[in-house]
Amino acid sequence: MTGAALSAVLSERQVAGALPEGAAVSGLKNGMRSVIPARDPGTGACVAGEDEALCAGAMTTGASVFVTRGEANVNFALTAYRDRKAAAAAYALVLKRDQADRAQRDVALGAVGERRHGRLGTFETTGDPHARATVLVGTTVLSIDAFGKAKYVSGERLAAYATMFVKRSEQALQHAAEAGP
Numbered sequence: 001m002t003g004a005a006l007s008a009v010l011s012e013r014q015v016a017g018a019l020p021e022g023a024a025v026s027g028l029k030n031g032m033r034s035v036i037p038a039r040d041p042g043t044g045a046c047v048a049g050e051d052e053a054l055c056a057g058a059m060t061t062g063a064s065v066f067v068t069r070g071e072a073n074v075n076f077a078l079t080a081y082r083d084r085k086a087a088a089a090a091y092a093l094v095l096k097r098d099q100a101d102r103a104q105r106d107v108a109l110g111a112v113g114e115r116r117h118g119r120l121g122t123f124e125t126t127g128d129p130h131a132r133a134t135v136l137v138g139t140t141v142l143s144i145d146a147f148g149k150a151k152y153v154s155g156e157r158l159a160a161y162a163t164m165f166v167k168r169s170e171q172a173l174q175h176a177a178e179a180g181p
Helices: 003-007 012-018 084-099 155-179
Strands: 029-037 058-068 072-081 105-107 115-122 129-137 140-148
Touching (some): 003 155, 012 058, 072 084, 072 155, 084 115, 084 140, 129 155, 140 155
Antiparallel strands (some): 029 058, 072 140
């Protein structure tokens, strides 16, 4: 990807286009997709994350949820930031939070995005596998949270989810760069 593409800022429509949909996750149904401004227009409160620091520089956030009843949930979230510096700062915050979770271990995601980390462990209440990944791609931070049966949640599946999601984000950033401001 070019530097211009990595520096492009995604619109709400482009965030929506980058979110996985339909048959993007084999064996699971797309249950919901939503895109919202990072801050509540009425109150100015951060809606992009549970932490105000994650909202610094955030423009738009979107989520896509895939489910199969009683077997698995895979949640994809993309937050678009005003610039690469804000996105990198948010990525660093998520990395720090995830590394503090001693119940999970690091898992390789392959060479996706500019920076990446994956974690795998078990979901406390059910004992089922639980996997998380966060990837920095230009002005976007991608998050994946998966839990459920092992056939849907493993280090290999997490890496595949991350690869697919990064490709979608890169395409959206390339289109945004070509469209210009």
